[in-house]
Amino acid sequence: xxxLAQTLGLSEIQTEILSAxxxxxxxxxxxHAQELEHSDTYPQAIxxxxxxxxxxGLMIPEQYGGLGESLLTYALCxxxxxxxxxxxxxxxxxxxxxxxMIRQHGTDAQKQYYLPKMAIGETxxxxxxxxPELGSDVAAIRTRGVLGEDGSYTITGQKMxxxxxxxxxxxxxxxxxxxxxxxxxxxLTAFLIEKPAGFGEVLPGLVIPxxxxxxxxxxxxxxELIFDGYRASADDVLGGAPGQGFFxxxxxxxxxxxNVSARACGVGIRAFELAARYAQQRRTxxxxxxxxxxxxxxxxxxxxxxxxxxxxxxxxxxxKDSGERNxxxxxxxxxxxxxxxxxxxxxxxxxxxxxxxxxxxEIERLMRDAPFLLIGEGTSEIQxxxxxKRLLAEYRI
Numbered sequence: 181x182x183x184l185a186q187t188l189g190l191s192e193i194q195t196e197i198l199s200a201x202x203x204x205x206x207x208x209x210x211x212h213a214q215e216l217e218h219s220d221t222y223p224q225a226i227x228x229x230x231x232x233x234x235x236x237g238l239m240i241p242e243q244y245g246g247l248g249e250s251l252l253t254y255a256l257c258x259x260x261x262x263x264x265x266x267x268x269x270x271x272x273x274x275x276x277x278x279x280x281m282i283r284q285h286g287t288d289a290q291k292q293y294y295l296p297k298m299a300i301g302e303t304x305x306x307x308x309x310x311x312p313e314l315g316s317d318v319a320a321i322r323t324r325g326v327l328g329e330d331g332s333y334t335i336t337g338q339k340m341x342x343x344x345x346x347x348x349x350x351x352x353x354x355x356x357x358x359x360x361x362x363x364x365x366x367x368l369t370a371f372l373i374e375k376p377a378g379f380g381e382v383l384p385g386l387v388i389p390x391x392x393x394x395x396x397x398x399x400x401x402x403x404e405l406i407f408d409g410y411r412a413s414a415d416d417v418l419g420g421a422p423g424q425g426f427f428x429x430x431x432x433x434x435x436x437x438x439n440v441s442a443r444a445c446g447v448g449i450r451a452f453e454l455a456a457r458y459a460q461q462r463r464t465x466x467x468x469x470x471x472x473x474x475x476x477x478x479x480x481x482x483x484x485x486x487x488x489x490x491x492x493x494x495x496x497x498x499x500k501d502s503g504e505r506n507x508x509x510x511x512x513x514x515x516x517x518x519x520x521x522x523x524x525x526x527x528x529x530x531x532x533x534x535x536x537x538x539x540x541x542e543i544e545r546l547m548r549d550a551p552f553l554l555i556g557e558g559t560s561e562i563q564x565x566x567x568x569k570r571l572l573a574e575y576r577i
């Protein structure tokens with residue numbers, strides 16, 4: 181092993197794609213990330229280059245103009261992008277989830293209409309499930325869609341934490357509809373809301389108030405979404421079947437957890453790279469600090485965590501690609517990768533000493549980005565809940 185986080189068994193095409201993304205990150209992302217992040221500037225030039233590379237269509241089938249690649253290929257690309265700047269990987273994360281949901285659950289008409297435009301980045305996706313007082317209690321969604329006599333729905337309510345809420349042009353939103361089901365989950369419907377990019381009242385009854393100011397994860401727009409009597413047609417229902425939204429969204433979240441795992445791996449790799457470089461340059465007591473056992477042992481611990489996280493992420497992606505159920509594997513990967521990312525980033529911060537607290541050093545940015553991964557796509561506690569329930573079912577006495 182010459183470098184960390186290498187993946188065995190990749191095809192020639194996968195290797196070429198990853199090599200191209202890595203070169204792109206080294207040349208176009210890392211040199212500009214600090215300036216863009218500190219000014220909280222949307223990375224438009226980087227996004228345009230990602231469109232040209234075809235990254236917005238990685239998992240969209242070739243018949244719709246995409247590259248038709250696997251979840252593993254996508255996750256490894258996300259890992260590379262997050263190594264450069266986590267916000268860049270966030271630009272395509274929700275887009276990818278929405279495209280995946282349409283691919284898996286959309287009607288033929290929805291696939292024909294949306295996927296070709298999503299493959300080239302002309303249509304950009306956002307994913308809307310959470311609400312201000314909701315957290316992980318998805319069944320308690322309050323945003324409501326009322327079916328009218330003409331077959332359209334009138335939607336009213338407030339959604340929260342939309343990544344790419346302002347820059348996106350298509351939002352997959354989970355809404356409560358009255359299906360008369362005996363369980364709350366079967367009264368939820370996923371709507372495909374096509375809108376213009378921007379802020380304010382972008383459509384009658386649809387408001388994107390503005391960007392939320394965050395500790396980290398800068399550059400990318402995170403917003404609220406307010407429905408105030410917005411009219412959606414029956415054709416806007418994902419798959420044309422109301423009441424299936426919870427299961428459709430959970431399928432999307434499952435692959436989203438692989439995505440967050442990959443982002444955590446990328447941030448962890450970069451934190452290790454920075455620590456290893458700094459530890460060989462910084463000298464104390466007549467030698468590089470990397471030669472002091474206290475630092476050398478920390479680097480060994482960090483590298484082991486980075487490697488373990490990468491292997492868990494790859495396993496979860498491959499399991500999903502095989503068609504097998506991967507909720508436990510994805511939950512385990514998301515939990516382990518995000519926790520190890522936070523630990524490795526803090527170890528790198530400590531190795532940098534006082535300089536780690538300076539905005540001139542990249543590790544300061546990673547220290548603000550890493551905590552997001554502990555809560556995105558479900559907290560560690562939610563992952564433990566998913567894992568334990570499935571394991572107790574399997575090992576029931």
